Amino acid sequence: xxxxxxFEILKSGCNVYLTGPAGSGKTFLLNKYIDYLKKNGKxxxxxxxxxxxxxxMNGITIHSFSGLGIKDEVYKEDIRKIVKKSYLRKKxxxxxxxxIDEISMLSAKQFDAINLICQAFKKNTLAFGGxxxxxxxxxxxxxxxSRGGAESKFVxxxxxxxxxxxxxxxxxxxxxxxxxxxxxxxxxxxxxNRAEQAKNILxxxxxxxxxxxxxxAKLYTHxxxxxxxxxxxxxxxxxxxxxxxMQFTGNTHITDALKRGCLAPENLSLKVGAKVMFxxxxxxxxxxxxxxGKITGFDAGGMPLVKTINGNFIKADFASWKAExxxxxxxxxxxxxxxxxxxxxxxxxxxxxxxxxxxxxxxxFVEGMGYVALSRLKSLSGLKLTGMNEMCFKxxxxxxxFDKKLKKESENLMAxxxxxxxxxxxxxxEFLNFLPDAGIYKSYNxxxxxxxxxxxxxxxxxxxxxxxxxxxxxSTIVKMRGVxxxxxxxxxxxxxxxxxxxxxEYLKPLPSKFEKIKAVFSKMPDFKLSPxxxxxxxxxxxxxxxxxxxxxxxxxxx
Numbered sequence: 001x002x003x004x005x006x007f008e009i010l011k012s013g014c015n016v017y018l019t020g021p022a023g024s025g026k027t028f029l030l031n032k033y034i035d036y037l038k039k040n041g042k043x044x045x046x047x048x049x050x051x052x053x054x055x056x057m058n059g060i061t062i063h064s065f066s067g068l069g070i071k072d073e074v075y076k077e078d079i080r081k082i083v084k085k086s087y088l089r090k091k092x093x094x095x096x097x098x099x100i101d102e103i104s105m106l107s108a109k110q111f112d113a114i115n116l117i118c119q120a121f122k123k124n125t126l127a128f129g130g131x132x133x134x135x136x137x138x139x140x141x142x143x144x145x146s147r148g149g150a151e152s153k154f155v156x157x158x159x160x161x162x163x164x165x166x167x168x169x170x171x172x173x174x175x176x177x178x179x180x181x182x183x184x185x186x187x188x189x190x191x192x193n194r195a196e197q198a199k200n201i202l203x204x205x206x207x208x209x210x211x212x213x214x215x216x217a218k219l220y221t222h223x224x225x226x227x228x229x230x231x232x233x234x235x236x237x238x239x240x241x242x243x244x245x246m247q248f249t250g251n252t253h254i255t256d257a258l259k260r261g262c263l264a265p266e267n268l269s270l271k272v273g274a275k276v277m278f279x280x281x282x283x284x285x286x287x288x289x290x291x292x293g294k295i296t297g298f299d300a301g302g303m304p305l306v307k308t309i310n311g312n313f314i315k316a317d318f319a320s321w322k323a324e325x326x327x328x329x330x331x332x333x334x335x336x337x338x339x340x341x342x343x344x345x346x347x348x349x350x351x352x353x354x355x356x357x358x359x360x361x362x363x364x365f366v367e368g369m370g371y372v373a374l375s376r377l378k379s380l381s382g383l384k385l386t387g388m389n390e391m392c393f394k395x396x397x398x399x400x401x402f403d404k405k406l407k408k409e410s411e412n413l414m415a416x417x418x419x420x421x422x423x424x425x426x427x428x429x430e431f432l433n434f435l436p437d438a439g440i441y442k443s444y445n446x447x448x449x450x451x452x453x454x455x456x457x458x459x460x461x462x463x464x465x466x467x468x469x470x471x472x473x474x475s476t477i478v479k480m481r482g483v484x485x486x487x488x489x490x491x492x493x494x495x496x497x498x499x500x501x502x503x504x505e506y507l508k509p510l511p512s513k514f515e516k517i518k519a520v521f522s523k524m525p526d527f528k529l530s531p532x533x534x535x536x537x538x539x540x541x542x543x544x545x546x547x548x549x550x551x552x553x554x555x556x557x558x
Contacts, residue, residue: 001410003029006169009413010134011036015127015164017103018136019406020171021187022375026136029171030099031057033134043094045131048101049144050289050350060281062100065091066114070257072152074113079120080539092121096131103137105350107144107152108159115160123541125510127164130473135166139399140191142347142368156402165471170410183380190371193400195393198370207385216356216384217292218343219373221363230340237271242298244268247318250331257331258321263289263348264335270295270304277341278306280319286312290352292341304336346373355382362387367396464491465499471506474543489546501551508551509544516540517548527552 003025010016010033018026034057037044046059047066063069067082074082083089098118100106106114115128122129135155144152155161182201189198220226234241246266248255259266263279270276278291286308293308304316319337322329346359346369354376361370370392377383460483467477478485492504508514517540520532532545 001169001171001414002173003032003171005414006171007032007036009167009169013132014167015133016135016169017166017406018134018169018171019138020173021140021191022138022371023184023378024171024173026138026171027057027101030101030134030136034099037097042096044097044099045091045095046099049105049137050102057099057101059099059101062106062114063110066117068110068113068117071110071113072107073109074116079116082117083120089121092118092129097134098128098131099134099136101136102141102350103135103155104139104141105137105144106155108155108157108161109152110144111155111158112160115158123543124473124475125508125513125544126471126473126506127160130476133164139402140368140371140395141350142366142372143396154399167413168406168409169413170407183374183377183383186380187371187375190374190393190395191403193395195390198393199388201380202385202388205380207380207383208387210384212356212382212384216358216382217341217349217352217354218358218360219346219349219376220343220360221346221365221369223345225360225363226343226345229343233342234269234271234274234340237273239271239273242270242302242304244270244336246333246335248331248333250329254331255333258333262321262333262335263339264337265339266335268336268338269340270336270338272297275341276304276306276338277344278316278337279339280321280337282319282337285317286314287316287337304338306338349373349376352376353378356384357382358384358386360386361392362389364389364392367391367394368399371395460487461491461494464488465495465503468492468495468503468507474507474547485543485546489550492547492550496550504550507547509548513540513544514548514551517545518552521549521552 006016006018006029010018010029018029020026034044034046045065046057047062047064048057048059049062059065067085067088068074071078100114103111118129118131119125120129122131124130127133139154139156143154186198186201189195189201218229220229244267246259246264246268248259272295274295276293276295278287278293279289281288287306291308293306293314295304296307296313297305299305299315306314306316308314316336316338318334320332320334322332350372355378357373357377359373361373364370370388373392374383464477464481467480472480474485474488477488481488492507496504509517516536517532520535521527524531527549529542529545529549533540533542536545
């Protein structure tokens, strides 16, 4: 699929998983779509699984955006506390599209947790609360890592993945690497599980003895090698060493978790001339997670002064990482947001684009490690390879098979009539035209002309049925039809009697909520809503109760 074709699918408003090889233009296309949405007045949440990836789109991490923080999963009490945060609530009220880049680095548990948080803020049981969700990434990258270092499941193994009605857009063009460059061929060999061919390309030339005018970034597989090299390089500098100790306060267990999630070391040693990388976002100060630079001096207060690779000068002051419970800070750590950067781990390099790199793959210990490291480059002319092993060319068999499935789904999507010839066409059996500049659709008149043209004799409840068939939320149908929620609910009753409940099943409250609502109704003398709402409390909306009532047949009274 081309970028142009994928762009039209994005504009249709459906949920999308955007994928393709490194260099196929995924981030470029996301930025193009973000600009399109903003120009048309649509509020979009721009996020990524890592700080470096987020900066490519001027966004923030999904952990920060959603309020998930350092957690891997959430429970009812966690969600109850998160939705009380007014700054998050205001943000979610306006957001209509949520973008998550580098999705492969999120675990299945985290993805499910983010979905539950979105549903809670939006008070909508559709996937991610009914927002258009656009995920982007490449599952050939390294798998997600959970707390404690254990391997986690990929997001496509999450509970919500199969309920998102995702349209797969598999980009097959190459924009970063030139196809005539052997790097493109090398990466294609790895993706297609052709390890021997990939190895032969790297053996055909002496990549170990290369010398560059500018010292390249060094990528290693293990933290211990990165720390050792950084320590050795720092000792070579004949200058005064300054040390900065991390400060922390609050709950011990939580501060320990904050330390693990923070890339700044507990004891940071710096000298003038040291290569460093910022490990936190501070847009006002002029740096983001991944900004590289060199220490040029220290101010009167002892704070390090950094000249970035872009030539900017920044004073690096102490920054803090916090864990909050409602409005109370329960734990906090503080440190200069820097780490030495002569070398970085391959895992940390994900999301980077490098002109040159010195890479050691001799200790590769997980499938996909070689692919990630090599795909950071724009050309093999920028590669210095100091070692490799058999593991560095291997990929996960599970991902290999899943990738074939994604390609097939993308091909099938392109074969559908609405996209095969004219991507902008709107057909009743295909996507309705998504018009962001009005929040959902420009007006009911546009909807009537494009979808109901020639159906003047169709009754009102049948017109609502057309939208139900597209699985839109109640709030969306209300806005599109220009009628009250009660009117739409009456239409749903008519639909249930004529067509049954199967087409309405997606509107049914979550099983746990439905059973609670049913239990309360069983104790009531009638089906009045207010007494039920009073018993259930703020965790249940009137809309949820009304929808549950729609699905309730004769109830045995207690």
